[in-house]
Each structure stands twice: as structure tokens, then as C-alpha cells.
Amino acid sequence: MRHGVDSGLFQQTAHSPSYFELSRTGAGELVDFCIPCNPYFPTPQMFEELSKNLEAVLKFYPSDASKIAQQLCTVLGLNPATIAMSNGSTELITWMDHLWIRESVAVPIPTFGRWTDQPMESDKRVGMFPLRESDNFELDVDEYVEFIRARGSRAAVICNPNNPDGGYLPRREIVRLMDELADLDLVVVDESFVDFVEVERNPSVAAEASIRPNVVVLKSLGKNFGLHGVRFGYLVANPGLAGKMRRTLPKWNVNSLAETVVFMLAEHEAEYAESLRLLSRDRYRMGVELSRVPDLTVYSSQANFLLVKLGGGVDGRELRDHLLSRHQVFIRECGDKLGMSSRFARLVVRPEHDVDRLVEGIRDFTRSRWTTDHASRSSEPSLLMHSA
Known part of the structure; x- marks a missing residue:
């Protein structure tokens, strides 16, 4: 089935168009392999509970951020003095750039685009440390520290797990990196996807950040809980840094829907843990299925997405x-990511029946491409015709 989607939408921004933008152009009901949501959380019962409260959620002001933060800290076991909440993690990235990044920042690439785009927009010098494809985009801590020293960067960022490849550094390596960079103005550890890590029991360094003078850990509840539309993130840092951020942010910067979700979490911790178990299972299954597709390289991931490289000269x-117009499958092509090319795509982990649809779409694309190439070659004049 063909659907009329304007491909020009993908040229209008460094990020993919939203689900709503595509839906409004007639894409129909999409299977979304682009936006990294948790497909198992919230549960249908939680959504039903939210829908019953929707009128009040939309009609009334939320509580101020301090009251919501106190509840969040009760659920997560954090000290309220060490956190600041925001309308999405991108809001915190923006304010960290304005408050604490003075002249220069080092960022491994490829990574989440706002870590390079935001400081460049405010005329900072961004030292981009390339992660090599030949090393499966793994970050070497010693090489990164050497790069930071050589560039004279006063701030440094690392995403763990990284986006778009899902690469993960063990907790001990992140702590070592913080030790090596203790003299910088700021070290940011973006842990937006850390809840999906399964190779280590306690991968977060949030507790370490709360007692260090220059470290901030960034968290995103939208990515963890499958609620991007809520726009809810927070940071963990020592009380001085966290307090400065709280005083900078607007008093009611967290909306009523986010508040409702925070107060629901205490009653649904078991369901969230189960969602992570199911997602880990699906990540493994999806990796196996994609690995069976010819000319497709699948990278190991500890996030809720898989990076793949397309072979045979295929343009992502x-x-x-093709997937969008013929199969209503939406993927993240990575040609606009610094340090990558259009040969790469990021595919969000989804349940088995959705993966079957994705794989069939990729195989259909390969078949149609082979047919087109074969027909093109067959129509070329032969050498005998030329010699005649």
C-alpha cells in the first residue's frame, strides 16, 4: 500500500519529523521504529487511569516543581537537594550551555545532536572527538581525555549508553573519566537510556555526581517510560549546581501530566521492571532477526535501539x-548525524510482530532494488551493438 508522505519533511530539520507531522501528511497508522519509546510502559491499565483524570490534568495548574521533585526523589531514592526537573532533557541541555559552558566543550560524535548543536548555536568552540566505525564506535577513555587536553576544552560530555549506536561504557570507566577530568568546569554524563542496560546491575553514576564539584548526570523519564510527549527530564548534581539550576528554571516548568505520571510511579514499579525485562528480550530477538538480512551489519547495543549499517551501496x-510509503514503517536514517552517513540507520526495539513487518519491508526494498538494477542493466546496449 502506498501512502502520500512528503519526503521534504526530512530536509527541514536536523531531527526526524514528528509522528504527528507524518500522520497529518497521510502516512496512516505508522509502526514507529524512529522515536526511542518503551513499548511496554506505561501499561494499558495505566493509560486507562490517565484517561480518567485527563480533564483535571488539562484544566488545572500543576504543583510547583519542588513538590513534584520531592515525590520523584521518594520513588527513586534521591536527595531532593541534588536534582532539578525540567520540561524535557533538552531544556536542561540549553541551560547547562548558558550557565556552565563558557568557551569550549568536547563531545564524542556521533551522539545526540543537541550536545553539538546547542553550544555551536551560542558560539562556543565544540571539539568533536570521532568514534571510529572500525572500533564499532566504542569510546576509549584515555584517547578522549588526551583529546580534551590537546584541545584545551573546559567542559566535556559523554552519553552512556550512546545515541545512536547504543554503546555502553562500564560504570568503572565513567568514574575513571570523571576522576581524570576533575579539573574541568563541567563534566556531563547523559544517562537518558541507562535504565535499559542489562550487562551491569547498577550502571548509573548519579550518586557519584551528587558529591563531585563539576559533574552533572542527565536523565530523561520520557525515554525510559515511553512518554516523550510528557516532556520530562531531570539532572542530578551536587546541591550547589542543582540549586542553581532550580533557581534558573521557571517555577511551573513541569506540566500536570508529568506530575500525574510521577505520582503513579510508586504504584507501578513492578510493571516498569517487567517492561525492561521484555525490552531486553526483544532487543536480543530483533538483533538476531536483523542479522539474518543479507548485507546488513548490526551493532551491539545496551539501549532500546539498534544501529545498523546498510551494505551494497544502499542509501538509507x-x-x-520505501518503508514509509509502502509499509508504513518509520525509521531513523542517520545521514544528518555528525560522524555518520546515510549508510546507517537507527532502529528502535519493538515487539516481535513489528520486527517481522520491518524485516519484510527491508527484504521487499532489496528485491525491488535488485529488479530495478537488473532491468537497467538489461536495457544497456551490448558491446556487439557498439562494435557494429
Whole structure:
């Protein structure tokens, strides 16, 4: 089935168009492999509970951020003095750039685009440390520290797990990196996807950040809980840094829907833990299925997405458009990510039946491409015709 999607939407921004933008262009009901949501949380019962309260949620002001923060800290076992909450983690990235990044920042690439875009927009010097494809995009702590020293960067960022490849550094390596960079103005550890890590029991360094003078850990509840539309993130840092951020942010910067979700979490911790178990299972299954597709390289991931490289000279933009128009499958082609090319795509982990649809779409694209290439070659004049 074909659907009329304007491919120009993908040229309008460094990020993919939203689900709503695509839906409004006639894409129909999409299977979304682009936006990294948790497909198992909230549960249908939680959504039903939210829908019953929707009128009040939309009609009334939320509580101030301090009251919501106190509840969040009760659930997560954090000290309220060490956190600041925001309308999405991107709001915190923006304010960290304005408050604490003075002249320069080092960022490994490829990574989440706002870590390079935001400081460049405010005329900072961004030292981009390339993660090598030949090393499976793994970050070497010693090489990164050497790069930071050589560039004279006063701030440094690391995403763990990284986006878009899902690469994960063990907790001990992150602590070592913080020790090595104790003299910098700021070290940010973006842990937006850390809840999906399964190779280590306690991967977060949030507790370490709360007692260090220059470390901030960034968290995103939207990514963990499958609620991007809520726009809810927070940081963990020592009380001085966290307090400065709280005083900078607007008093009612967290909306009523986010508040409702925070107060629901205490009653649904078991369901959240189960969602992470199911997602880990699906990540393994999805990796196996994609590995069976010819000319497709699948990278190991500890996040809720998998990075793949397309072989045979395939352009990811062509695959993206084919999947969207013929199969109503939406993927993240990575040609606009610094340090990557259109040969790469990021695919969000989804349940088995959705993966079957994705794989069939990729195989259909490969078949149609082979047919087109074969027909093109067959129509070329032969050497005998030329010699005649």
C-alpha cells in the first residue's frame, strides 16, 4: 500500500519529523521504529487511569516543581537537594550551555545532536572527538581525555549508553573519566537510556555526581517510560549546581501530566521492571532477526535501539522512504548525524510482530532494488551493438 508522505519533511530539520507531522501528511497508522519509546510502559491499565483524570490534568495548574521533585526523589531514592526537573532533557541541555559552558566543550560524535548543536548555536568552540566505525564506535577513555587536553576544552560530555549506536561504557570507566577530568568546569554524563542496560546491575553514576564539584548526570523519564510527549527530564548534581539550576528554571516548568505520571510511579514499579525485562528480550530477538538480512551489519547495543549499517551501496534515505510509503514503517536514517552517513540507520526495539513487518519491508526494498538494477542493466546496449 502506498501512502502520500512528503519526503521534504526530512530536509527541514536536523531531527526526524514528528509522528504527528507524518500522520497529518497521510502516512496512516505508522509502526514507529524512529522515536526511542518503551513499548511496554506505561501499561494499558495505566493509560486507562490517565484517561480518567485527563480533564483535571488539562484544566488545572500543576504543583510547583519542588513538590513534584520531592515525590520523584521518594520513588527513586534521591536527595531532593541534588536534582532539578525540567520540561524535557533538552531544556536542561540549553541551560547547562548558558550557565556552565563558557568557551569550549568536547563531545564524542556521533551522539545526540543537541550536545553539538546547542553550544555551536551560542558560539562556543565544540571539539568533536570521532568514534571510529572500525572500533564499532566504542569510546576509549584515555584517547578522549588526551583529546580534551590537546584541545584545551573546559567542559566535556559523554552519553552512556550512546545515541545512536547504543554503546555502553562500564560504570568503572565513567568514574575513571570523571576522576581524570576533575579539573574541568563541567563534566556531563547523559544517562537518558541507562535504565535499559542489562550487562551491569547498577550502571548509573548519579550518586557519584551528587558529591563531585563539576559533574552533572542527565536523565530523561520520557525515554525510559515511553512518554516523550510528557516532556520530562531531570539532572542530578551536587546541591550547589542543582540549586542553581532550580533557581534558573521557571517555577511551573513541569506540566500536570508529568506530575500525574510521577505520582503513579510508586504504584507501578513492578510493571516498569517487567517492561525492561521484555525490552531486553526483544532487543536480543530483533538483533538476531536483523542479522539474518543479507548485507546488513548490526551493532551491539545496551539501549532500546539498534544501529545498523546498510551494505551494497544502499542509501538509507531510499530505504526510509520505501518503508514509509509502502509499509508504513518509520525509521531513523542517520545521514544528518555528525560522524555518520546515510549508510546507517537507527532502529528502535519493538515487539516481535513489528520486527517481522520491518524485516519484510527491508527484504521487499532489496528485491525491488535488485529488479530495478537488473532491468537497467538489461536495457544497456551490448558491446556487439557498439562494435557494429
